[in-house]
Amino acid sequence: MEPSQKIDIKQMKVLLIFFIVGDLMWFLPSFTASASKQDAWISAIIGVVVGLGIASFIYGFSTKFPGMTLIDINRRVLGRFAGGVLSSFYLLHLLMNGSAQIRVIGDFMTTQMMTETPMRVVLFLFAAVVLISIRTGLPVIARTAQVFFMMFVVLFTILFLLLVPESEPHNLLPLASHNTAEMMRGGFFVIAFPFCQLTVFLMLFPLLEKEEMTFKSFITPVLYGGAAIVLVVTLSILVLGSFMTEHQIYSTYVMAKKISIGNFLQRLEAILVINYLLSTYFKCVISIYAFCRGVTILFGLSDYRVLALPLFLTMFGTAYVVSSDVVFLNSLGPAWALWEITEFLALIPFVYAMHLIRSRISGNQLGSS
């Protein structure tokens, strides 16, 4: 039997923040700036506001089905077969997402830091770390997150404070010169990437120890994560300007390179990269862990850990073949965002609507609402 996988609310909060910040530091500034240039920060705010709505909806959805994972919910509402098919699509999506995180790390490392290292080496090492984490179980992952969270906050604050002197308020001008459509297009990425992906937490909520997660304890970390996104996008525009933000593949890294306090406190980018790596790692681990749980439930396995090793090889392979090169991966952005939104729409509002219809037909016998 697998060991207990229960975690407490505090740990869930930390995981939520890590998940939302996730891999966004790598590419979100450049995605939003490509749509609305110097108004990218407004896009980010729009995205976060809409995103908070989506997050609340996901939370509301979860309270209708206490103690159930998304897979259970799908099967209960749609029946064993249809629910299983929908769940399979969702699980595939989780696997792709997790692998893409690994690929992002691989691309970054071989672009900026170790240019002559074969990417497969980076992917292999990162996937191996993910494998170990998955095998140790969610409580260990959550405790790791707690340990690193302090460091994450400190490094993030350092990044923010040290970049304030480098910022150029002129870069924001002219204010709000883009029309609503362009701003929404920038916000669209913010909505898709962290917020629609929050459905993965529907796989984790049943693993909470004792108490249920209240709305406040769910939305607070989501809000912090959203604030971090807005901050990073705004800083990137302020420090690099809209052109650089849009055209640097890793604008946050280039931004960290700019730090220079009195000509001695500089070249901190390698340290600050730890931050980006950490949040990406946790996002990857959460996605892959949710995938494992999903498969376990879907196929009625007794211990998810048997999946770890084959999964490791799958991730390593998928991360390598998911894109032929860095250009293709980045050009996938809009399509990937649409995929996230479709997954969200198909899972939450659709399943919820089905649930409402079915419970009305069968006289409220199904759901607990």
Place this chain on the structure above:
Amino acid sequence: MRFMKQSLLLLLVLMTIAPLTTGCWNRRELNELAIQLGTSIDKIGGQYRVAVQVVIPGEVSARASSSGFSPVTLYHATASTVFEAFRKLTETSSRKIYSAHIRVLVLGESLAKDGISEVLDMFSRNPEARTDFYLMVARNTSAMQVLKTLTSLEKIPAENLFYALDTSAKTWAPTTTVTIEKLIEQLVTEGRSPVLTGVKMIGNTQRGEELSNVQEIDPAAQTRFIGLGVFRRDKLVGWLNEEQSKGYNYISNNVKSTAGHMKCPNGGIIGMETLRNYTKTQADIVNGKPIITLKVKNVSSITDVECQIDLKKPETIAALEHESELKIEGIMKAAVEHAKQTYGFDIFGFGHELYESHPRVWEKEKETWNEQFKQLEVKYEVEVKIHKIGTTNDSFLNYVKE
């Protein structure tokens, strides 16, 4: 037995980890690197000649006594792309060039006239190089020649160029520093054009390469920064002289501190030091026409009096402030007029200011902006404050007796 099993397992784990912890894949030791500090690029017959100034560690180390050789060496190679030329350097260099510590990039004048964008892409794409080096254009000489001059206060000539420009930009109005990011930003921004400081050789150029150059008190050959090069798109179109460069830097808010002089009311001149300067460019629409207002706030002090003037009277200070305001206005005006007449396009980035404050007007005007620039109305609002006059009040000049 259990202990045995555990230790065996531990051993196995350690053996597995060992190959993974060998450090970077492509590690490079310090003694395998040629640290590049200065770079120059010339265009010769459609090809790029890249020269790099590489430091010789033994010669600049504080502990080891110098053996009397040059502290740096120069490698150069010519190829169709800059990166190829860099690699081709290994034909002469024993080590691979390590570009992370680059301080200056000197561009040849002919290259600058043909366009610099193609060369710059490599520097912004290459992950190794830092982007905080300064760019400059060699004037009346090849870029490579600039790197060939030995200097004494800074042992490494590239460091000398870097710090000379850095100090000069901070304390002397006609020069300014440009990093590659700033340059690219200016190149891609509508309504903006870049400038680069020019560097030229003075004295006996050939002697500069010899070690005897640094054995003299007054070196036979030196490098000197002179004037700003004006670019249209990415092509060098002309040079500003010292006064015009001053004006450009005042307008672009590049002046931090500088020295100047002005006429006294009764003849003679009086020297001034600018302690702080801030210029704000404002674009307004008046009667449907764009008007640029340059608001200068300047704090100066008097450094030397070379005329008959009574510095004990408050009215004198007010008069000097006014005189100084006129002087700065005159410098800026001359630069603007020169740009209007000689270049006929907006070298100051006024168009960008208009875009920042009136984006919709700019959309309409941008096609004809350079034509409009020739008739553009520019207003000057200069405010000079003189708070200090040095340690003496009235100059002894007023009391010199036979």
